[in-house]
Amino acid sequence: MAPPSSQACAAVERSIRERVPPLLTDLYQFTMAYAYWRAGRHNEPAVFELFFRDNPFGGGFSLFSGLLDCLLFLRSFRFSDEDLEYLRSVLPPATDPAFFVFLRELDCSNVTVRSAPEGTVVFARVPLMEVSGPLAVVQLLETSLLCLVNYASLVCSNAARFRMAAGSRRKLLEMGLRRAQGPDGGLTASRYAYIGGFDLTSNVQAGFLFGVPVAGTMAHSYVTSFSSLEEVWPHTLMTANGDHESIDLISLTKGWLRLVCELLGAEPGKIREGELAAFLSYAVAYPHNFLPVIDSYSVSCSGLLNFCAVALSLFELDYRPLGVRLDSGDLCRQSVEVRRVFRLCSERFSIPAFHSLTIVGTNNISEHGMAELNLKENEIDVVGVGTHLVTCTRQPSLGCVYKLVEVRGSPRMKFSEDPEKSTVPGRKAIYRMLDTEGEEATSNIGWKLKMLVFQFGLDHWISQPMCSTAETREKVQHSIQNLHPRYKRLEEPDTYTVSIIE
Amino acid sequence: MAPPSSQACAAVERSIRERVPPLLTDLYQFTMAYAYWRAGRHNEPAVFELFFRDNPFGGGFSLFSGLLDCLLFLRSFRFSDEDLEYLRSVLPPATDPAFFVFLRELDCSNVTVRSAPEGTVVFARVPLMEVSGPLAVVQLLETSLLCLVNYASLVCSNAARFRMAAGSRRKLLEMGLRRAQGPDGGLTASRYAYIGGFDLTSNVQAGFLFGVPVAGTMAHSYVTSFSSLEEVWPHTLMTANGDHESIDLISLTKGWLRLVCELLGAEPGKIREGELAAFLSYAVAYPHNFLPVIDSYSVSCSGLLNFCAVALSLFELDYRPLGVRLDSGDLCRQSVEVRRVFRLCSERFSIPAFHSLTIVGTNNISEHGMAELNLKENEIDVVGVGTHLVTCTRQPSLGCVYKLVEVRGSPRMKFSEDPEKSTVPGRKAIYRMLDTEGEEATSNIGWKLKMLVFQFGLDHWISQPMCSTAETREKVQHSIQNLHPRYKRLEEPDTYTVSIIE
Incomplete structure (x- = not known):
């Protein structure tokens, strides 16, 4: 950043x-x-x-x-x-x-x-x-x-609620520009979603103007634009430390793909060659930043297998692939299956880091859906939120x-x-009445x-000097931390008493 | 405009x-x-x-x-x-x-x-x-x-639905700038609400950039900023044709107020002097454009009486007051009461035009509320819509x-x-299959x-040359007119069949 x-x-x-x-x-x-x-x-x-x-x-x-x-x-x-x-x-x-x-x-x-x-x-x-x-x-x-x-x-405020619903462990990515009220709505959303507690945005202009960390790798269109391995060019890659000659990534990956299919009992005939070509092509361009979207066709029959094969090739060449993105279907169920496969690969091929690759989930997630992630078994590390965050579907105006x-x-x-x-x-x-610990006070000794x-x-x-966006974000988290949990419940919180005294 | x-x-x-x-x-x-x-x-x-x-x-x-x-x-x-x-x-x-x-x-x-x-x-x-x-x-x-x-x-599309819900008789005013997703959201809303069928906007910049007709007179803050008749200055007004010397508008209006109170059996003690001062002051500034908001205190005990008195003075000086705005409470019920009082004044003081003064209603109106106006007795001529129009509360993203x-x-x-x-x-x-009348065709002779x-x-x-905002608005209405009513029902419309043929 x-x-x-x-x-x-x-x-x-x-x-x-x-x-x-x-x-x-x-x-x-x-x-x-x-x-x-x-x-x-x-x-x-x-x-x-x-x-x-x-x-x-x-x-x-x-x-x-x-x-x-x-x-x-x-x-x-x-x-x-x-x-x-x-x-x-x-x-x-x-x-x-x-x-x-x-x-x-x-x-x-x-x-x-x-x-x-x-x-x-x-x-x-x-x-x-x-x-x-x-x-x-x-x-x-x-x-x-x-x-x-x-x-x-x-x-x-909406972003802060998503943050609270997600818990502090998960990373949150804002990606609502295309669904906001025009260009400025999208820019304002990216800026204030970050201030409210999101970690990343897909919006490059928000990075440029406000220093919000930006993220993103590929969309389905990238995957579907490839139809055969002949489109992969160049198809060689040096090792990460550069001390070997170029390796043919296609042959290397084909070998890994056979092993992955064997390991998982998968049918090689169902694997999409275009998807594999897209993954390989991206890996050649950005071997340090490999995080493809794996549901353009079928996660279990094609996307996950292709990912594992390319990722295993990258590991062999001393690169560290990042993970995968899931963008449709039951994200929780799929993430559990993906993690299971990561663990199998990790064990079978003796690559400990394979187990902990990142799983990104993005599929029209609401605050309610976010809160559910804490109740349902899942392995999602990063959640991308668009529409429900930027349009504030639950209440689109503060009034x-x-x-x-x-x-x-x-x-x-x-x-x-x-x-x-x-x-x-x-x-x-x-x-505002606070005690010396900064907690809400019940006595009248106020602050x-x-x-x-x-x-x-x-x-x-x-x-006073103006804060940077990142400083304001810190202040937000500090200000929320000082508020008693009973006022922070997402549903039916206690009412904070505001009184008028003369 | x-x-x-x-x-x-x-x-x-x-x-x-x-x-x-x-x-x-x-x-x-x-x-x-x-x-x-x-x-x-x-x-x-x-x-x-x-x-x-x-x-x-x-x-x-x-x-x-x-x-x-x-x-x-x-x-x-x-x-x-x-x-x-x-x-x-x-x-x-x-x-x-x-x-x-x-x-x-x-x-x-x-x-x-x-x-x-x-x-x-x-x-x-x-x-x-x-x-x-x-x-x-x-x-x-x-x-x-x-x-x-x-x-x-x-x-x-949202504006077009409000337009259909309102019927063609009522004028629609867009006033959502303050509730939109920032400055550009507000500007986009004003521009496309007009294109979708609204008549007016409160947003001056939308008038400046896109030629949307603008409207507006006063807010509650204007009314509450006055506390006594001493603040009315100047308090004289010439007749509309300018051929008489200046008349003292305060004395003239006080006389009319007594007559209005008598006519309606109202208690003069409940009338707010500050509100009367605000109305008088505005009438002096804009005698041709008198349309105050009358619910800053109480419509029936103060606002409506003050309006009638000032409006009667303006009629006496050959001006034509425009009407009133209601901004809280049950708009339908109040508009009926207001129209009843207009009719009484019209008959009692022999001013036919008093009966048909404009009644503007603005109070967080949704599409559903707009449709209800056609079912409930009311006398609202112009409806102002803000939040529900610009934030599209019912579905804040098209996707x-x-x-x-x-x-x-x-x-x-x-x-x-x-x-x-x-x-x-x-x-x-x-x-798109249309018959020679421009209606949806059922045969295969298509257009x-x-x-x-x-x-x-x-x-x-x-x-092709680009259309102006007003021309695009015309095209929208024409395009909607050509669509069969069964696809235009606000609730449970028929599904327009879209087929793929090779």
């Missing part, structure tokens, strides 16, 4: 400007800003709070993510002439032209953000961010901030809201026809949850 | 390059491309098909969308030196440096796309796109094409796949441990579904 380059860091910031221009918001933010401006109220000091109403996925907590993107967005918040020209065409004709002059000069230099740290455990109805500043400006920021926090926090709580120093609230939509007026200080304070200025940006 | 500017069109194309760089793909595309290259197979002619396995949302069809973005992506597909430097750091060290020289020179000049037209009705297991060209290149394109088609087609069907002119297929994951080998020509053919060249781009 390479750390992100400085170009990559600059690219993140540049991409926020491209991805979140100030027009990427709801029209009513502008009509409201105009009405404030028209009434001379646009500079009144106002405070909004960003929070969600229910912990996602029926869980006991959530993780807060997206802060860094929010800060980059605030820093770059400026209207271009082109933006204003378009706005002029869609706002009502009654709009005073001087309003656009006002917008042209707006930025977030008078906006202050108080926020929970990125990647910390948070709870329903507790403010995650407090945004204060001139009424018209902080109103205009609503939709963009919600858009940047909502999905990032949701997918990070964060951004509510006005104070104007000119006096509290504000909304009542609503739905009681649960009413808001708690006034600014809040957030405390205040630290809030970061960011101040935006035209030419300066006062803040 | 302003048409998108030429700057906006250029911005769409530029944004594809920013949003879908060639690294936004799975790592295994590169390891496979390397293995093809190493074996000298990278230029073998290959054909992939992009299709989905089941119609989404339990429906009988889907809409195909995302083609334009795919074409822009293919046109701009080039690796930068920075991309290659990163790739070098993550591919296995065994990778031959000459491979990066090969990648540096790659583009899609030898790639051909045959595709269903953007915005047409399509069915499960029928190829939507056929991508042919050099094996290594068409393999590298997989993830990006899937990412661009999957969500666009899903949200477009498109991209499968190799031919190499060097010979067919390819995959078997898989899951029978439904097996593929049909070889290239297909797609026909061939037209496929567009795109050819990419370095300096030329041969294609």
Whole structure:
């Protein structure tokens, strides 16, 4: 894994400007800003709070993510002439032209953000961010901030649940780019799934921009693109230490294949030659990184036998093959069978390492399916998750809201026809009660949850230094560890008590 | 509504390059491309098909969308030196440096796309796109094409279902930006929800880039930011034709409020002064565009009364207020009550237009909730939909796949441990049987579904001219109209028969 380059860091910031221009918001933010401006109220000091109403996925907590993107967005918040020209065409004709002059000069230099740290455990109805500043400006920021926090926090929380369901032993690979809400949804998913506890991503751009470790070897199309051993070229390979002349890998593997068939009592006639050609060709290209997908035709009649034969050849040449990937059918049952065959090969051919080759499973795995892996016998070492992780099938929206709580120093609230939509007026200080061990405390000797304070200025940006993606990931795991297990149960957790005191 | 500017069109194309760089793909595309290259197979002619396995949302069809973005992506597909430097750091060290020289020179000049037209009705297991060209290149394109088609087609199909559920009379407003998978998810949702049959979006950037009509007036925060009538400034308004001096809108409205309370037998003591101030202030700013949200406190005790009083003042000054928005509680019941009060005001004060003011409903509406609007008594004219539309809660992924069907002119297929994951080998020509009326035909006298053919060249781009967003929207409605109603039922539709003939 390479750390992100400085170009990559600059690219993140540049991409926020491209991805979140100030027009990427709801029209009513502008009509409201105009009405404030028209009434001379646009500079009144106002405070909004960003929070969600229910912990996602029926869980006991959530993780807060997206802060860094929010800060980059605030820093770059400026209207271009082109933006204003378009706005002029869609706002009502009654709009005073001087309003656009006002917008042209707006930025977030008078906006202050108080926020929970990125990647910390948070709870329903507790403010995650407090945004204060001139009424018209902080109103205009609503939709963009919600858009940047909502999905990032949701997918990070979802990833943390997959992590808890998987246990700490198994490696988790995120591979949902093709099923996400377009390119940016996929990129956000890869970034925050890693922060939430995944180990790897298939998404190369996420590696490039955020330093997430990337992984992947081959798809079925690679396997099915081969039809005969004649397509294997070159078919020779040097030993790993390079001190012998090239060996003919095809003849070597044919010999091993006969032995494997004998050992397992398999029918050589059912073995796919194209699959063997694909495996050999990949092994010649990447002898140190051999991990083929073995279910393009049949695992037990072809894929597993071909794998064993090529892997045995690689071992003979002093390479260390990595393992196999299973992508369909009953992954648990198959993984047990695969491990049994690995053990037989290990014993029969006296190669201890053959026993512990890696088995990767990828087949539309849900959180529930992940939890089941701990109950059913299986030998899966790495699990790849796509659709259910990135689309958060169980609850595809966190439902964060951004509510006005104070104007000119006096509290504000909304009542609503739905009681649960009413808001708690006034600014809040957030405390979390922990004992000296960092466990949830039952007494009143409390510890205040630290809030970061960011101040935006035209030419300066006062803040705690921002964490790297990997550092944030560490913080997430630490923050989850400090939470009592009773709030972390995946199903029916205890409710963490959040109280309001004056 | 302003048409998108030429700057906006250029911005769409530029944004594809920013949003879908060639690294936004799975790592295994590169390891496979390397293995093809190493074996000298990278230029073998290959054909992939992009299709989905089941119609989404339990429906009988889907809409195909995302083609334009795919074409822009293919046109701009080039690796930068920075991309290659990163790739070098993550591919296995065994990778031959000459491979990066090969990648540096790659583009899609030898790639051909045959595709269903953007915005047409399509069915499960029928190829939507056929991508042919050099094996290594068409393999590298997989993830990006899937990412661009999957969500666009899903949200477009979802929008079409909301449209069918709503009937043609009601206007539909998309407002899901804050709940989408980040900025691009929100933008894609706004664009394709419109194409799928929505009328309006709240997303200003979608208006700017794609010419989608935008709408919106105010949120609860605007209402709750006011606490007294002293905040209304200016509080005078000229008549609409401007031929009288300014009238004091506060006194005028207070008079109307007394009459409204009398008419309805309401208690003036329960009326929120801050809410009235917010409505007055907005009416002064936008007297032609008065459509407040009336449930910040209580619809029947405050919001509706304040609205009627301000609206009556506006009518008196020859303006035409637009209506109200309801955002919580039982929208159907409240809309009936609101319409009853509109009728009473209309009759009592002899203003016929008061009866038919617009009622907008927005409260977490699902497709099911939309369909219920046709069964329950209600007076809702415009429905705003956010979360359930953009996250496609009922099925958050379409599950498109991209499968190799031919190499060097010979067919390819995959078997898989899951029978439904097996593929049909070889290239297909797609026909759709329609009779002369354009209805689904039962006889064999068929009509061939037209496929567009795109050819990419370095300096030329041969294609049918691309449609604007509005034109594609028209095509979608036309395509849906031609489909027999039995395939369009929202629940348990007939299965459209797709057969394979040789």
